[in-house]
Amino acid sequence: MQPLLTLTGLSKSFGAVAALRDVHLDLHPGEAHALVGENGAGKSTLVKVLAGVVARDAGTFTLDGLAVSFAGPADARAAGIAVIYQEPTLFPDLSVAENIFISRQPLRGLRRIDPAAMRSRAAELFGRLGVHLDPDRPARGLSIADQQLVEIAKALSFQARVLVMDEPTAALSGVEVERLFAVVRSLRDAGAAVLFISHRFDEVFALCQRVTVLRDGQWVSTDPVADLSAEQLVRRMVGREVSSLYPKLPATVGEPRLQVRDLTRRGFFSGVHLTVHSGEIVALAGLVGAGRSEVVRAVFGIDRYDRGAVLVDGRPLPPGSPAAAIAAGVALVPEDRRLQGLVMELSVERNATLPRRWSLSRLGLLLGAAERRSARTWADRLNVKAARLADPVSTLSGGNQQKVVLAKWLSTEPRVLIVDEPTRGIDIATKAEVHRLLSSLAAEGVAVLMVSSELPEVLGMADRVLVMHEGRLVDEIARDRADEESVMLAASGHREAGG
Amino acid sequence: MAHRVFVVRELGVLLALGLLVLVTAVRNPRFLSAQSVKDLLLGSTILAILAVGQAIVIITRNVDLSVGSVLGLSAFAAGTMFVAHPGAPVVLAFGLGIGLGAACGVVNGGLIAAARVPALVITLGTLYVFRGIDYTWATGRQVNAADMPPGFLRLGTATVLGVPVLALFAVAVVAAAGFVLRSYRSGRELYAIGSDPPAARLAGIAVGRRVFAAFVASGALAGFAGVLYAARFGTLDANAGLGSELNVVAAAVVGGVAIFGGSGSVYGAALGAVLLSTIGSALPVLGINPFWQRAAVGALILAAIGLDRALAARLARTLRGGTARGG
Numbered sequence: 170m171q172p173l174l175t176l177t178g179l180s181k182s183f184g185a186v187a188a189l190r191d192v193h194l195d196l197h198p199g200e201a202h203a204l205v206g207e208n209g210a211g212k213s214t215l216v217k218v219l220a221g222v223v224a225r226d227a228g229t230f231t232l233d234g235l236a237v238s239f240a241g242p243a244d245a246r247a248a249g250i251a252v253i254y255q256e257p258t259l260f261p262d263l264s265v266a267e268n269i270f271i272s273r274q275p276l277r278g279l280r281r282i283d284p285a286a287m288r289s290r291a292a293e294l295f296g297r298l299g300v301h302l303d304p305d306r307p308a309r310g311l312s313i314a315d316q317q318l319v320e321i322a323k324a325l326s327f328q329a330r331v332l333v334m335d336e337p338t339a340a341l342s343g344v345e346v347e348r349l350f351a352v353v354r355s356l357r358d359a360g361a362a363v364l365f366i367s368h369r370f371d372e373v374f375a376l377c378q379r380v381t382v383l384r385d386g387q388w389v390s391t392d393p394v395a396d397l398s399a400e401q402l403v404r405r406m407v408g409r410e411v412s413s414l415y416p417k418l419p420a421t422v423g424e425p426r427l428q429v430r431d432l433t434r435r436g437f438f439s440g441v442h443l444t445v446h447s448g449e450i451v452a453l454a455g456l457v458g459a460g461r462s463e464v465v466r467a468v469f470g471i472d473r474y475d476r477g478a479v480l481v482d483g484r485p486l487p488p489g490s491p492a493a494a495i496a497a498g499v500a501l502v503p504e505d506r507r508l509q510g511l512v513m514e515l516s517v518e519r520n521a522t523l524p525r526r527w528s529l530s531r532l533g534l535l536l537g538a539a540e541r542r543s544a545r546t547w548a549d550r551l552n553v554k555a556a557r558l559a560d561p562v563s564t565l566s567g568g569n570q571q572k573v574v575l576a577k578w579l580s581t582e583p584r585v586l587i588v589d590e591p592t593r594g595i596d597i598a599t600k601a602e603v604h605r606l607l608s609s610l611a612a613e614g615v616a617v618l619m620v621s622s623e624l625p626e627v628l629g630m631a632d633r634v635l636v637m638h639e640g641r642l643v644d645e646i647a648r649d650r651a652d653e654e655s656v657m658l659a660a661s662g663h664r665e666a667g668g
Numbered sequence: 669m670a671h672r673v674f675v676v677r678e679l680g681v682l683l684a685l686g687l688l689v690l691v692t693a694v695r696n697p698r699f700l701s702a703q704s705v706k707d708l709l710l711g712s713t714i715l716a717i718l719a720v721g722q723a724i725v726i727i728t729r730n731v732d733l734s735v736g737s738v739l740g741l742s743a744f745a746a747g748t749m750f751v752a753h754p755g756a757p758v759v760l761a762f763g764l765g766i767g768l769g770a771a772c773g774v775v776n777g778g779l780i781a782a783a784r785v786p787a788l789v790i791t792l793g794t795l796y797v798f799r800g801i802d803y804t805w806a807t808g809r810q811v812n813a814a815d816m817p818p819g820f821l822r823l824g825t826a827t828v829l830g831v832p833v834l835a836l837f838a839v840a841v842v843a844a845a846g847f848v849l850r851s852y853r854s855g856r857e858l859y860a861i862g863s864d865p866p867a868a869r870l871a872g873i874a875v876g877r878r879v880f881a882a883f884v885a886s887g888a889l890a891g892f893a894g895v896l897y898a899a900r901f902g903t904l905d906a907n908a909g910l911g912s913e914l915n916v917v918a919a920a921v922v923g924g925v926a927i928f929g930g931s932g933s934v935y936g937a938a939l940g941a942v943l944l945s946t947i948g949s950a951l952p953v954l955g956i957n958p959f960w961q962r963a964a965v966g967a968l969i970l971a972a973i974g975l976d977r978a979l980a981a982r983l984a985r986t987l988r989g990g991t992a993r994g995g
Contacts, residue, residue: 220870222869222870241872242869242870242871242872243872244872246872254870258864258866258867258870258871259864259867260859260860260863260864260867260868260930261863261864261930262859262862262863262930262931263856263859263860263863263930267856267860271856271857271860271871271873272853272856272857272871272872272873273853274853274856276853280852281851281852282850282851282852282853282856307983309983309984310983310984
């Protein structure tokens with residue numbers, strides 16, 4: 170049978186980072202095809218290429234045997250490719266019916282939109298999906314499950330032949346997943362090709378005929394799911410040696426520094442209970458969207474929480490106050506340094522001293538000399554490569570920006586250091602420097618809580634690994650027992666409750 | 669549901685307007701005389717047309733601060749044309765004003781698309797640039813009513829069945845813009861863009877082109893308003909419309925156009941303009957010191973924003989509670 174869609178030799182780079190290298194994929198009509206891989210394996214980039222959102226650098230892309238090239242999302246849609254993103258992309262102010270038919274609303278005389286026809290066609294689509302949604306209500310306030318149903322209705326409405334679903338079940342409950350699968354099966358049986366991205370292997374096995382594994386932007390394998398076990402899949406996804414990149418120093422584990430008690434924020438995470446001791450590096454592992462960043466943001470006081478308590482050195486931290494957290498000796502190096510960690514237009518030295526502008530000031534005036542001296546000390550210690558410390562941070566490379574963020578927080582001499590994806594998007598050499606630094610800080614008695622999606626980093630650096638799955642801590646794995654498989658299985662929800 | 673809230677918001681402005689007129693009329697019945705109502709309508713016309721253009725831009729999550737300067741430029745252009753060619757047809761003045769305004773809109777939209785800088789900054793810049801061009805061109809000259817053809821000036825005072833022609837122009841503009849925004853794909857796309865710009869891109873909407881078009885529309889309407897200004901006041905210097913941009917934004921916000929885009933209507937914006945102008949006329953009648961007028965406008969803006977927040981919160985509660993799902 171001729172494949173409906175083929176990709177061969179697909180490559181895509183963003184700057185110096187190769188997101189996809191020589192990837193191939195073919196989808197047959199009537200097939201549900203799973204795409205699996207670790208975070209950062211290139212799945213989302215592949216989806217964006219299919220959706221016409223990013224242009225490929227190299228490779229061929231055919232539909233029905235004909236080469237295609239998309240200038241934008243509208244082209245992909247016209248070719249019959251519907252994409253349902255991890256985060257549904259609805260317009261909150263528009264009605265559900267308009268969201269389905271935006272730019273394709275049914276028309277009547279004078280090319281006016283025909284609201285009655287639009288409403289009845291939306292209702293008909295919901296009827297086919299077996300759901301009751303009011304087509305007239307605004308999309309604002311819909312649950313994630315309902316938003317996804319609207320996206321599926323949209324895909325149905327233009328008779329998509331290829332349906333791409335990027336982790337559609339991440340936020341769904343069991344019943345909702347079942348209903349979604351029923352819809353997907355009926356689409357598949359009607360001859361559509363479905364590309365299904367999921368971290369839940371049970372779903373992959375239940376829904377799909379074939380599975381393609383990506384790792385580090387490269388194609389690893391494509392097999393019928395019947396030929397593979399979950400363990401084999403995990404091994405193919407991880408499939409690399411934990412190198413000696415991670416110079417973990419032995420540290421004496423001391424007093425509990427950071428204690429989190431039953432922390433709950435409705436809709437994000439619940440009942441999170443953890444302790445980090447002085448001298449210890451604890452990794453918080455899990456899939457994207459498991460709620461790890463949300464937990465550390467709440468601990469640091471950026472987000473509020475509904476229940477629970479945070480204690481530093483035994484003293485409770487008032488909720489919702491980063492200032493109090495800083496005063497208590499907590500530092501958070503955030504995930505997205507561009508958005509949360511740095512003021513891109515300010516100079517390196519200004520950024521590096523931002524959290525300490527009061528302790529560096531005399532009589533309320535910030536003295537340039539003190540600022541420069543402090544910045545120089547930390548820039549040296551972290552090997553920040555900047556032409557001049559007076560240059561704006563935006564002129565530095567990603568790795569050096571990350572070092573400035575670290576310098577900024579380390580200069581406060583924290584006793585509890587929380588790092589969220591400390592080495593995302595930086596080169597190997599800088600990664601090693603960051604790891605060496607974290608390790609030496611722990612040896613000095615700092616309690617380190619590290620959120621990381623990179624398994625080798627988690628396994629190489631952590632004394633203990635806590636695994637989160639869908640807003641809950643599901644497992645705690647000691648350093649000597651932690652390996653790729655145990656962490657991945659727990660992260661994908663295969664192991665409930667932990668020691 | 670969306671439409672119901674939509675209507676509630678505009679009814680609120682209408683209610684406030686009715687209340688204001690009622691209280692003022694009780695205090696002084698002459699406030700409702702034919703002449704006084706006519707003056708009210710005339711006074712609201714230009715602001716209402718500008719507010720319609722502004723609403724179109726704000727709905728896309730942008731803002732156009734240059735409208736006052738565009739109005740000034742186009743008013744002066746219309747006047748100067750009559751000085752140079754006393755016999756020129758009136759239609760030509762409208763063509764010139766609207767064309768000039770649209771050209772200013774092209775400059776705004778083009779700069780925003782090219783520089784990828786927020787519209788607030790770009791139009792703050794062009795506010796001064798357009799006004800500067802106006803000053804340079806006028807070099808202190810003034811165009812007087814005597815320079816303009818009587819047929820043109822009559823537009824400013826003529827009435828049809830007691831309703832000023834200028835107000836009819838405004839009604840036509842509001843109706844046409846409202847129709848396009850409500851019933852055409854391109855109009856709905858403006859709402860989509862303001863509601864969630866990245867999602868609009870993913871949906872394949874030509875975001876840049878639509879925003880550009882919104883600025884051209886706003887410019888053209890400001891140009892149109894400039895010609896009406898010339899017809900109404902007859903005497904023109906380079907200061908026409910000076911400082912009116914914030915009034916225009918205020919009218920749109922009071923009328924329920926959300927400053928973050930995606931919701932509101934041109935009807936609401938126009939009603940907001942009428943309400944603001946009416947406050948201006950009502951306060952002296954009520955014996956309130958005119959110095960308080962600005963404070964009253966400010967309070968109204970805050971009240972409108974408060975109302976929007978309250979409505980949004982209530983809507984959110986209703987929607988969460990009433991999420992209908994079946995199996």
